[in-house]
Amino acid sequence: MSVTDFFVPRSLDEALSLLAERGSDLLVMGGGTVMMRMVNDGLLFPRQAMSLRRAGLDGVRSANNRVEIGATTSIARLSQLDAVPLLAQAARLFGGPAIRHMATVGGNLFVPQPAGDMAVPLLALDAEVELASVKKRRRARLDAFLAGQSARADDELLTAIHVPVAAGRSAYLRMGRREANTPSIVAVAVRVLTAKDGTCTEARIALGAARLYAMRASQAEAALVGRRLDASSIDEAAQMAMGECDPFTDALASAWYRRKMVGVHVRRALEQVVN
Amino acid sequence: MATITVTFQLNGKTTALAVEPLTTLRTALREHLHLHATKAGCGQGGCGSCTVLVDGEPILSCLLPVALVEGQSVTTLEGIGGPGELHPLQAAFYDHFAAQCGYCTSGMILAAKALLDRNPTPSREEIMEALSGNLCRCTGYLPIIEAIEDAARQMEAVV
Numbered sequence: 001m002s003v004t005d006f007f008v009p010r011s012l013d014e015a016l017s018l019l020a021e022r023g024s025d026l027l028v029m030g031g032g033t034v035m036m037r038m039v040n041d042g043l044l045f046p047r048q049a050m051s052l053r054r055a056g057l058d059g060v061r062s063a064n065n066r067v068e069i070g071a072t073t074s075i076a077r078l079s080q081l082d083a084v085p086l087l088a089q090a091a092r093l094f095g096g097p098a099i100r101h102m103a104t105v106g107g108n109l110f111v112p113q114p115a116g117d118m119a120v121p122l123l124a125l126d127a128e129v130e131l132a133s134v135k136k137r138r139r140a141r142l143d144a145f146l147a148g149q150s151a152r153a154d155d156e157l158l159t160a161i162h163v164p165v166a167a168g169r170s171a172y173l174r175m176g177r178r179e180a181n182t183p184s185i186v187a188v189a190v191r192v193l194t195a196k197d198g199t200c201t202e203a204r205i206a207l208g209a210a211r212l213y214a215m216r217a218s219q220a221e222a223a224l225v226g227r228r229l230d231a232s233s234i235d236e237a238a239q240m241a242m243g244e245c246d247p248f249t250d251a252l253a254s255a256w257y258r259r260k261m262v263g264v265h266v267r268r269a270l271e272q273v274v275n
Numbered sequence: 276m277a278t279i280t281v282t283f284q285l286n287g288k289t290t291a292l293a294v295e296p297l298t299t300l301r302t303a304l305r306e307h308l309h310l311h312a313t314k315a316g317c318g319q320g321g322c323g324s325c326t327v328l329v330d331g332e333p334i335l336s337c338l339l340p341v342a343l344v345e346g347q348s349v350t351t352l353e354g355i356g357g358p359g360e361l362h363p364l365q366a367a368f369y370d371h372f373a374a375q376c377g378y379c380t381s382g383m384i385l386a387a388k389a390l391l392d393r394n395p396t397p398s399r400e401e402i403m404e405a406l407s408g409n410l411c412r413c414t415g416y417l418p419i420i421e422a423i424e425d426a427a428r429q430m431e432a433v434v
Binding site: 002003004005006008032033036037039040041046049051053054076095096097098099101102179180181 | 276277279295296297299318319320321323326332333334335337338339340342343345386389404405407408409
């Protein structure tokens with residue numbers, strides 16, 4: 001079985017037309033780091049494939065209190081993005097140097113946990129995704145998109161990620177079997193807004209590799225609101241996060257261990273934000 | 276069998292290839308162009324032995340469809356120096372016993388070259404970070420790091 005076509009469209013319109021013509025027979029690639037691995041390993045046998053690398057979907061623009069990140073913007077580019085420090089921090093810990101040049105942030109949103117790191121800081125930043133087809137464009141909240149409630153239709157492409165300019169203090173931590181170039185045992189992004197008296201007014205606690213898709217620990221978040229961030233409230237939030245996640249066992253770590261590491265890293269991330 | 280044509284700069288020379296769609300850059304280099312310095316250690320992007328430079332950036336050639344280097348410039352180990360005229364990195368790897376089986380060496384040298392080209396005076400931490408996508412099973416990494424530190428000093432001295 002061989003590949004008959006490999007398309008490299010030069011515009012979004014061209015890419016959408018190809019997708020509308022060929023539908024789900026067409027394998028869509030961002031950076032290709034996950035798809036090509038599966039082709040190499042004999043797990044995927046595409047007949048037709050399309051790379052979005054030259055379709056003009058990369059690039060970052062700031063406007064109206066939001067940062068608009070093109071779907072094929074590389075992780076390497078994001079690691080330099082001073083406008084969104086939490087995202088830059090996460091990007092610097094992603095993969096290794098070459099992978100960061102090849103992998104795209106939009107593509108990574110389709111990668112299942114535990115390798116879909118970029119969804120974690122984006123959830124903590126209240127990001128939205130933009131999807132386009134030949135017929136229309138729409139936006140969806142990232143949490144709904146990841147949970148499958150607002151999933152990509154067969155004729156749609158993810159074109160951009162919209163990130164509101166973030167208030168508050170944030171931190172990102174990830175743990176893997178090695179320091180670099182390995183999927184996550186657990187990834188945590190937190191963002192906290194506090195009033196002048198130090199009480200928390202808003203909290204975001206996003207977890208990666210703690211469920212089939214990246215998630216927010218909303219009960220843990222609620223436990224922090226209205227309280228000062230101290231050892232006791234942080235510990236309670238960490239315990240709640242451990243309870244509300246639903247980790248899986250894989251070759252990297254057991255569910256039991258992941259759950260414990262959620263607790264440890266939520267605590268550490270919140271302590272980092274306080275200090 | 277469908278074919279596509281890809282034209283790119285390879286080690287400074289214009290090169291055109293006719294390959295099946297989705298052929299990786301690694302396969303093109305090793306099997307079509309018979310340049311074997313670039314190694315085939317996994318196929319998953321995990322080992323780094325297939326690392327080459329595309330427009331100066333380190334890229335895992337096992338994961339890149341060669342069609343995507345159309346119009347770009349590709350550098351392999353064969354392109355940076357050879358017998359009689361070693362690149363300072365190659366000379367330093369030799370001097371520091373930084374290669375044992377040699378399988379990781381091509382990827383390590385090119386990852387190091389990409390680093391030194393943009394940061395001629397890296398710290399040890401920066402060198403380690405630049406190599407974080409390249410695995411070595413033989414040397415324990417330290418001779419490789421020391422070779423790169425030495426090459427960086429040599430290259431700065433010449434400038």
